[in-house]
Amino acid sequence: MAESIKDKVAVIGVGCTNFGELWDKSVSDMIVDATYEALGDAGVELKDIDAAWIGHWCETSGMTGLGLSGTLGLQYKPVTRIENACATGSDCLRNASYAIACGVYDMVLVVGAEKLKDMGIAGLPNQVPLGTPNLITAISAPGLFAMMATSYFHRYGLSPQEGKRMLSHIPVKSHHNGAMNPKAHFRREVTLEQVMNSPIIAWPLGIFDCCGTSDGAAAAILVRASEAKKFRPDPVYIKALQICANPADGARRNDFDFTHIEACYRAGLAAYKEAGIKNPRQEVSMAEVHDCFSINEAIVMEDLQFSPRGKVKDDLESGFFNLDGGLPVQASGGLKCFGHPVAATGLRMLYEMCQQLQGKAGPRQVKNPKLGLTENMGGHPADNVVSCVIVGL
């Protein structure tokens, strides 16, 4: 029978660049910055690294496993590139974790990096063309997620005004948190009125419902859990690491459900089982989730069983997911404030979890978190791969 990697792998160091319009940085520059912060955080040197995994999505910049090797001078070390759409960062963590768990390396580096601003997709927020050959190919990312929003409003009987207001709580919360995060791209609070009246990208999603287009990189250093305390008193242990894919077939069925993401629900379920969590709403201390669009954060709250189906509105309105709420979500500011440099995102979420669990998050510090969950999604509502990682001290 298959075994869990729970408590077999530990994160001993993390690094993260400032995210933003980094016109003066190449992908290599960002990799170096994130890696050296992680090495410093772990108190180790580059020569201690046995192997490395690079997460990178954008093909045009040409960053490969070998490119990572050249960038860092990892001469004669094993290097690999992982790509799994917008879930690339967390899948990079997953593959490297297996290598640590099976014992072939003592210490490995994972880096996710992406430059979106140089790619010519800087026009509209997250307006990346989707290449999957299915019925909804011609629809942009905001258009697809807007369909989730209108489907959700319809299914749960929300008027357009009620639905729009519900969603608007999400960016207000994220910008409140992100304004306190020195590494975030967008660091300004916004009001409910500003969000509700912002220019529409694809109704009901306005500009504040869409994450930005940013450059950034994040890195982590992994060792076997049994070795971790040799490096620091407060390593962060991987309690669960699950990934689930729901390919495009779903979009072709007349009964396809645009009001939940089955792969997210299943990845969450598997992660809770692996971590031994029975009541996620009670037991998960905080979460960083894939809020590429506000509706996705709302629906993910239900898929991850933080809110009952159709009831996320109540939790959003009561502030349950706020920094001082029962289950803070996007304490970092989320994709909303960091943008979504594709392969960096999953590891940027892990970075925030380590800061929070180690009590280093400054003014946005969550009170005494025990278990943090990251949810990283690749694809779109009808064709996706979702990774859930649960970490704790």
Add this chain to the structure above:
Amino acid sequence: MAESIKDKVAVIGVGCTNFGELWDKSVSDMIVDATYEALGDAGVELKDIDAAWIGHWCETSGMTGLGLSGTLGLQYKPVTRIENACATGSDCLRNASYAIACGVYDMVLVVGAEKLKDMGIAGLPNQVPLGTPNLITAISAPGLFAMMATSYFHRYGLSPQEGKRMLSHIPVKSHHNGAMNPKAHFRREVTLEQVMNSPIIAWPLGIFDCCGTSDGAAAAILVRASEAKKFRPDPVYIKALQICANPADGARRNDFDFTHIEACYRAGLAAYKEAGIKNPRQEVSMAEVHDCFSINEAIVMEDLQFSPRGKVKDDLESGFFNLDGGLPVQASGGLKCFGHPVAATGLRMLYEMCQQLQGKAGPRQVKNPKLGLTENMGGHPADNVVSCVIVGL
């Protein structure tokens, strides 16, 4: 201390499409063909697969982890895409092997697939533009490997005629073997005179020194070694699996050595240590290596310690690497006869090893092989990543 995965992972099924100009097959078609042959070979069903890894290099065809999931209908299963240049296939095997070795899955699928004929790089053999930003960027692949050949001739005092003749033995041997392989792209014997007088691509490399441009896919199914005999009496065990990268810095040094590939030497050394091999020339029964160009096969013979430095000529002329020689190399026909659909190659080599070790290679069967080595190289002489895998019954 790091542990070996020796004898922890077994291959219970392999599949391989015919390689060639598969104008009527999409990448998805080829994936399906290779996967179902592997499932049939293992005597298992798709539903038994817990997770899958897709190796794919060419970005334009858009095959992702999610694409593999959709292609095969692997609904709600974990999927990942690996890319590591021309070593993508073997690195895919490596990452999946770690997942099996650490116990998180009971049975996984690895597939490598590539369509080169549709990509517009079908003009000259293996004339793929190389994107690495180093001093030799503007040189084509044949041009780079031609530099190895002239450097090798110079270093070991071979006249142009002697060198050209030495190299020409390699395609003669490969075509002899490939002519007996129903899955090969090019299935015709060639004579030494034909090879020596063939049109020059980049001197001394003629058209017969260059592998072709082909489409193809190969797949394998992995389980933990302890479970393998439940599926078949003759599973193939992974005895060593090593990867080493030598990034482009080398090309910038005045003392860069174009007469050997350090990453290949080191990957081989590590693999021999892992497999417990003291004398590779004696103990390795057969090898499938990365003969993208004939000179690469010649030099790899020395890097893998099959021939002493500067002495591969003697072994080529004496037929040591022939099908009936002391150490048959490219029993399948190699990249020379299969072409090099990038991500398929490493797994296509594994396919041949399984056929040979299980005594199913028909007229090209090597006599009683015990240990087979595959060497899969990404990059070019001065900037590369090399994987060495050793398998045995």
